[in-house]
Amino acid sequence: MADLERSAAKEKFLNFLEQKNLRITNQRRAIVETVFSTDQHFTAEQLLEWSRKRDSSVSRATVYRTLPLLTESGLVHEMDFGKDYKIYDPNYADHPNHNHIICDDCDKIVEFESERLETLENEISQNLGFTVKSQQLRINASCEDMKKLGACNKKGH
Ligand SMILES: [Zn+2]
Ligand SMILES: [Zn+2]
Known part of the structure; x- marks a missing residue:
């Protein structure tokens, strides 16, 4: 930033x-x-x-x-x-619509934005008669280390 x-x-x-x-x-x-x-x-x-x-x-x-x-x-x-x-x-001021994927084991967090997601959410909301005010998607997952090595390199806090 x-x-x-x-x-x-x-x-x-x-x-x-x-x-x-x-x-x-x-x-x-x-x-x-x-x-x-x-x-x-x-x-x-x-x-x-x-x-x-x-x-x-x-x-x-x-x-x-x-x-x-x-x-x-x-x-x-x-x-x-x-x-x-x-x-x-600390990143919402500049990127109000960003999303997160987090590794459940080591808490590694990666941010992402997706126009396709926003379009889809607008579409769903419109169909239901709502207007989107803010949207955040959170994906809980296993990071690459966890997948490959069965353990995360950088564990927790
Ligand atoms: Zn991990
Ligand atoms: Zn973030």
């Missing part, structure tokens, strides 16, 4: 915090910088680990308090892949 779009999303989020009269502390800034400099999907624990690389003072509590603000702003989506933790996605 273009750096320009990234920094626009970051500015939007900082404005969002300001409107809520929330202080932009150093910890919070480190978290925000981290979120808007990656296009990787992440868990709360991963975000904590990455943010601490920028600023070792970032606390778990601040990460867990900042995540709901990120999702409330609409710039980050919380996704439930049926795991016992949530996965966060």
